[in-house]
Amino acid sequence: MSVQDVVKRCEALFEDLEFTAVKQWKSAAPGRKAIGYMPIYVPREIIHAAGMLPVGIFGGGDQLEVIQGDAYYQSYICRIPRSTVELGLTGRLDCLDGMLFPSICDVIRNLSGMWQIMFKDKYVKYFDLPQNYDDSTGGSFYVHEMQTLREDLGKLAGRPISDDDLHKSIAVYNENRKAVRELYAYRAQKPWQAPTSEVYLVLRAGSVLAPEEHTKLVRQYIVETEKQKRPQRDNARVILTGSFCEQPPLGLIKSIEMAGCYVVDDDFQLIHSWLLDDVATAGNPLEELSKAFLHRSAQTASKYDDRKEDKGKHLLRQVKTRGAEGVIFAAASFCDPALLERPMLQEILAKHKIPYTAFKFAENTGQMAPIREQAGTFADSIKLWSAA
Amino acid sequence: MNTAIPVTAAPKKEKPRVIKEDAMLLQKDLINRNYHEVATAHAEGRKISATFVPGNLNELLMCFDFARRLPETDALQNGMRKKSGKMIMDAERDGHSEDVCTYVKTDLGMMLQGETGPTGEPMPHPDILLLSYTGCFTFMKWFELVRQKYDCRTVMLHVPYQGDGKINPAMRRYVVNQLKEKVIPSLEEVSGVKFDIDRLREYMKESVKAEEDLVAVLQTAKHRPSPIDGYFGAVYYIGPIFTAFRGVPEATRYYEVLRREVEERMRAGKGPVTPEGELAEEKYRLVVEGPPNWTSFRDFWKMFYDEGAVVVASTYSKVGGVYDFGFRHDPAHPLESLADYCLGCYTNLNFPQRIDMICKYMDEYQADGLLINSIKSCNSFSAGQLLILREVEKRTGKPAAFIESDLVDPRYFSGANIKNRLESYFQMIKQKRSSSENVHRH
Numbered sequence: 001m002s003v004q005d006v007v008k009r010c011e012a013l014f015e016d017l018e019f020t021a022v023k024q025w026k027s028a029a030p031g032r033k034a035i036g037y038m039p040i041y042v043p044r045e046i047i048h049a050a051g052m053l054p055v056g057i058f059g060g061g062d063q064l065e066v067i068q069g070d071a072y073y074q075s076y077i078c079r080i081p082r083s084t085v086e087l088g089l090t091g092r093l094d095c096l097d098g099m100l101f102p103s104i105c106d107v108i109r110n111l112s113g114m115w116q117i118m119f120k121d122k123y124v125k126y127f128d129l130p131q132n133y134d135d136s137t138g139g140s141f142y143v144h145e146m147q148t149l150r151e152d153l154g155k156l157a158g159r160p161i162s163d164d165d166l167h168k169s170i171a172v173y174n175e176n177r178k179a180v181r182e183l184y185a186y187r188a189q190k191p192w193q194a195p196t197s198e199v200y201l202v203l204r205a206g207s208v209l210a211p212e213e214h215t216k217l218v219r220q221y222i223v224e225t226e227k228q229k230r231p232q233r234d235n236a237r238v239i240l241t242g243s244f245c246e247q248p249p250l251g252l253i254k255s256i257e258m259a260g261c262y263v264v265d266d267d268f269q270l271i272h273s274w275l276l277d278d279v280a281t282a283g284n285p286l287e288e289l290s291k292a293f294l295h296r297s298a299q300t301a302s303k304y305d306d307r308k309e310d311k312g313k314h315l316l317r318q319v320k321t322r323g324a325e326g327v328i329f330a331a332a333s334f335c336d337p338a339l340l341e342r343p344m345l346q347e348i349l350a351k352h353k354i355p356y357t358a359f360k361f362a363e364n365t366g367q368m369a370p371i372r373e374q375a376g377t378f379a380d381s382i383k384l385w386s387a388a
Numbered sequence: 389m390n391t392a393i394p395v396t397a398a399p400k401k402e403k404p405r406v407i408k409e410d411a412m413l414l415q416k417d418l419i420n421r422n423y424h425e426v427a428t429a430h431a432e433g434r435k436i437s438a439t440f441v442p443g444n445l446n447e448l449l450m451c452f453d454f455a456r457r458l459p460e461t462d463a464l465q466n467g468m469r470k471k472s473g474k475m476i477m478d479a480e481r482d483g484h485s486e487d488v489c490t491y492v493k494t495d496l497g498m499m500l501q502g503e504t505g506p507t508g509e510p511m512p513h514p515d516i517l518l519l520s521y522t523g524c525f526t527f528m529k530w531f532e533l534v535r536q537k538y539d540c541r542t543v544m545l546h547v548p549y550q551g552d553g554k555i556n557p558a559m560r561r562y563v564v565n566q567l568k569e570k571v572i573p574s575l576e577e578v579s580g581v582k583f584d585i586d587r588l589r590e591y592m593k594e595s596v597k598a599e600e601d602l603v604a605v606l607q608t609a610k611h612r613p614s615p616i617d618g619y620f621g622a623v624y625y626i627g628p629i630f631t632a633f634r635g636v637p638e639a640t641r642y643y644e645v646l647r648r649e650v651e652e653r654m655r656a657g658k659g660p661v662t663p664e665g666e667l668a669e670e671k672y673r674l675v676v677e678g679p680p681n682w683t684s685f686r687d688f689w690k691m692f693y694d695e696g697a698v699v700v701a702s703t704y705s706k707v708g709g710v711y712d713f714g715f716r717h718d719p720a721h722p723l724e725s726l727a728d729y730c731l732g733c734y735t736n737l738n739f740p741q742r743i744d745m746i747c748k749y750m751d752e753y754q755a756d757g758l759l760i761n762s763i764k765s766c767n768s769f770s771a772g773q774l775l776i777l778r779e780v781e782k783r784t785g786k787p788a789a790f791i792e793s794d795l796v797d798p799r800y801f802s803g804a805n806i807k808n809r810l811e812s813y814f815q816m817i818k819q820k821r822s823s824s825e826n827v828h829r830h
Binding site: 103144343 | 482483484485487488489492519521524525526528529530532533535536539542544546548549551552558559561562565566569570738739740741742743762764767768770771772773774775779792
């Protein structure tokens with residue numbers, strides 16, 4: 001399979017708003033179930049350990065015509081909940097046996113209750129994540145949240161989820177995260193070989209594929225793209241941040257790249273890289289997942305920074321370790337977490353003399369010319385500034 | 389008894405006279421006195437705390453002698469005094485998005501303008517930000533922003549959301565542990581005052597009395613005609629208990645006076661007191677969901693009383709604590725009770741709970757319909773309100789209407805549009821009522 005074939009497959013999965021891959025996975029064996037989850041993070045290991053398929057729901061993108069979903073939201077609410085409601089009401093999510101709504105913002109939080117009302121026959125859970133990072137306090141609450149999910153999914157699966165099941169699933173996801181880290185490292189090293197418009201699709205395939213298959217796919221992409229030499233350009237190396245929930249249209253990512261930027265790190269689908277290293281595969285599995293969340297996970301706007309000095313550390317680390325020359329803040333319109341966080345991060349970047357630019361998008365943004373112009377000007381200014 | 393007080397400004401025209409209940413004047417006095425306390429706190433060697441209205445741990449903060457700021461109240465006071473518009477634009481010029489909460493931008497804009505509070509007195513920096521993360525995501529970012537700018541000590545109290553529509557023991561334990569391990573030690577450290585749980589119990593005993601009286605006041609609206617407006621009037625009634633006064637003896641006295649006054653009005657068959665006097669005839673009884681607009685508060689209210697519409701119950705008057713279904717602070721279990729209070733605030737309830745509560749109000753207060761005032765700034769309230777509207781209509785068979793405005797951004801208050809919408813809505817209620825009367829007659 002060539003790199004083009006890999007990307008083509010991922011693109012087909014990305015564009016398929018009927019979730020055929022999920023249906024195929026379910027029909028491959030009797031009694032299989034699938035559980036949807038919304039951004040940013042849920043411990044997919046628990047779903048996997050129940051023998052179920054975790055399915056990432058990132059809204060409807062720019063190909064879905066939202067008709068019914070708009071009737072549920074005012075104009076000043078972001079787009080992801082309305083396209084998600086549209087997916088639900090048009091039956092496209094019927095293949096899911098449940099939905100998880102992690103704590104990220106008030107819109108997704110409220111959507112959990114709406115889902116309980118609109119889809120009464122499905123399992124629906126608001127999944128709270130701790131904002132207190134002490135093992136005995138936040139950790140113990142989080143373990144309880146995970147235990148409840150474990151018991152609920154055990155009932156749905158018709159069998160309890162054992163520690164052994166969880167250890168195996170943790171190992172599967174450790175491997176998946178490792179592959180994603182390899183992919184990100186490869187892109188940072190050779191961004192011309194792994195354009196973000198492709199990396200994005202490869203990653204996004206992980207929303208609908210079983211993790212074992214996705215891990216193989218990620219590694220296959222690295223191998224295949226390395227075989228095909230592509231021209232290296234004098235682009236600006238940038239970090240793209242703020243798109244951790246509602247996703248930008250693929251055309252927007254392509255536009256940024258066409259404007260002269262190599263995106264060397266991003267926060268598009270944070271779930272794949274949320275936990276920064278391996279989770280222990282022995283001991284109490286929920287406690288190990290909790291420790292990883294509390295002490296070894298990424299920073300993002302929906303997570304509290306305990307100390308002022310911690311703000312922006314992750315972004316600065318990304319800039320440093322990826323060799324970035326600037327940061328692009330790309331937030332969805334009306335996204336409270338990203339837009340409230342942005343001024344704080346900008347202030348920190350300014351202190352470190354790291355250039356940045358900012359714009360907003362919606363998942364169905366169609367006009368790319370202004371974004372291309374802005375990104376192009378930003379890339380030019382970096383290049384001119386660096387050369388000076 | 390009502391008192392007329394002149395409104396300031398309006399140089400040439402004859403000064404309009406605003407009618408206020410005695411209790412309204414008392415509460416204004418309390419609020420102004422608190423601003424003075426905050427303004428002079430540092431000079432008097434006191435420390436200042438800031439926290440939010442939902443999940444406001446006032447009794448606990450009092451145990452450490454803090455002068456107490458509530459940034460949402462500062463923002464709404466600035467809104468009512470027509471000062472918020474410029475503050476918001478200043479914050480936007482300073483890099484804050486036009487999409488985000490205008491309470492936050494009013495607060496940050498106020499600080500950019502030189503840190504003068506709504507009453508014109510200085511507004512010093514808080515010494516500690518008690519980030520009571522209850523029912524609103526923006527709270528977290530708000531205090532991170534303040535901390536970033538002014539380097540204030542911040543302590544987080546994460547209050548889990550009632551996603552399953554109930555409080556389970558793990559949620560309560562989580563909040564209590566945070567109080568014990570993080571919040572109380574931080575408050576001790578900043579204030580230099582040792583925590584005394586018996587002092588907390590004493591404050592809570594006062595809280596309970598005030599809570600009893602507040603509930604009695606709000607529930608007088610079940611009577612026909614209602615002696616109060618449960619939204620426009622209620623925002624005055626909730627002022628002391630939702631801010632720096634729950635647990636303070638003056639607040640207890642305020643609620644005693646208020647209750648006496650309101651029950652007397654009820655017995656006399658009187659309607660609510662509006663800024664233009666007593667409402668003569670109650671034509672429509674409404675339940676309102678969502679906060680009010682503050683920048684045009686009086687114009688907004690006038691649109692109701694001019695048509696004889698009375699709000700008999702509102703969800704906003706429960707935003708700083710839901711007391712009408714039995715919860716009271718419990719001096720016997722002080723920390724657990726603080727946890728339950730935080731967990732039970734209105735915006736910490738899930739959607740089915742919110743809908744149940746509104747339907748209950750519609751029934752118990754014999755309302756003609758539901759009005760939703762959807763606030764651009766507040767996703768915690770607003771996201772999903774159109775589903776609330778449908779569900780309540782479906783379950784009660786009563787008409788619902790939807791208007792949009794903002795908390796303190798004057799750019800998002802379109803008086804003509806709202807008035808138009810309200811007039812049509814009242815017509816709709818009238819028609820529905822007469823057609824139902826016709827059905828009963830035949």
